[in-house]
Amino acid sequence: MVYLTEMHKITSLQMIGYGDRTRTQAEVVRLFQEKISGVAADNSRYQKQFRERGHVRQLKKNPPNKLSDDQKLNVMLMLEENPHTPSRQTTSTLNISHSSILRVLTENQVHPYKLVPTNELAEDDFDR
Known part of the structure; x- marks a missing residue:
């Protein structure tokens, strides 16, 4: 094109x-x-x-929404209060987009993960 x-x-x-x-x-x-x-x-x-x-110029795309320091602090405090809260649930609680919350988490070097329960190995499990 x-x-x-x-x-x-x-x-x-x-x-x-x-x-x-x-x-x-x-x-x-x-x-x-x-x-x-x-x-x-x-x-x-x-x-x-x-x-x-009234013109044929290319329109500039909007930059991503910038969060204030207070909003970033709220995200980190909510995560510290309950670290097992899913990030999607945090979006609805704080009215902040999911991508913005993930951006705040990566800026603070906190990585969301899903807890996957596994069975513990016992002493006699290696025989089987």
Whole structure:
């Protein structure tokens, strides 16, 4: 998949025209391919984005939610009070996402694990 630059997107929007002098989608694609060889542009997505937002720039993704120091402290205190509480149950209690709780645990070098009970070996078990 070829990603178009901002100038390519603007050029394809300019090729559409304005008012009564507009071109069809097929004409714009053909013109764009003639002007910029080897690049196929489906400009309907860029048209919609331009109408909604007024620009064709790529939107930045939101950074992950940053927890305050108090929220991090609450997570660690809850874990210290009851170390056997599952991390998913902690999410519902503190209203913090599961990934954020796991991030706090790894920052503090605490690794969640699932307790798996096993049978203890006795002296005479090795004979069997």
